[in-house]
Amino acid sequence: MKTRMLLLGVAIIPWFSVPLMGKQSFKRFFPMSLFMGILIIGETLLAHKYCWWKIHKRPHKKVVGEIPLIIGPYIVGSLWMLKLGYGNILRFSFLNLSTHLFIVYKVMKWFKKIRYWTLVNMNSFQFLSLFVIEAFILYIGQFLYDKMRGIKS
Numbered sequence: 001m002k003t004r005m006l007l008l009g010v011a012i013i014p015w016f017s018v019p020l021m022g023k024q025s026f027k028r029f030f031p032m033s034l035f036m037g038i039l040i041i042g043e044t045l046l047a048h049k050y051c052w053w054k055i056h057k058r059p060h061k062k063v064v065g066e067i068p069l070i071i072g073p074y075i076v077g078s079l080w081m082l083k084l085g086y087g088n089i090l091r092f093s094f095l096n097l098s099t100h101l102f103i104v105y106k107v108m109k110w111f112k113k114i115r116y117w118t119l120v121n122m123n124s125f126q127f128l129s130l131f132v133i134e135a136f137i138l139y140i141g142q143f144l145y146d147k148m149r150g151i152k153s
Helices: 002-021 023-050 067-085 089-113 124-149
Strands: 053-055 117-119
Touching (some): 002 023, 002 067, 023 067, 023 124, 067 089, 067 124, 089 117, 089 124
Antiparallel strands (some): 053 117
């Protein structure tokens, strides 16, 4: 029960920051952030198939353990990365790289310590590389989405 409450908090708490970004930014960046969340769910299925990592705690027996992280910090984090960095590729890259370095080399150590998430057939550098590729897809996807809608960055 304690684990479920913690995972529920992980999924919900980041959403409290969304009103701070403004309605226009949310409407502009949410579609691509949601698309990336869906893409990450697909990546999770690959990760399970190839045993890239192991999630030891799940919110429910029929729900993959990554879901709270995807619907909480990942989607909301993508919104904020686009809000703060989109239009300036250097700032976007710096924000993403610094955030992902922190996640890979600090948060993942903590996840391993509390037996939530462990890398198995993937090392930290490969996991960081996956984050960098995802950030590139997020930026290019937002660029194409804006171009399709006639929005200038």
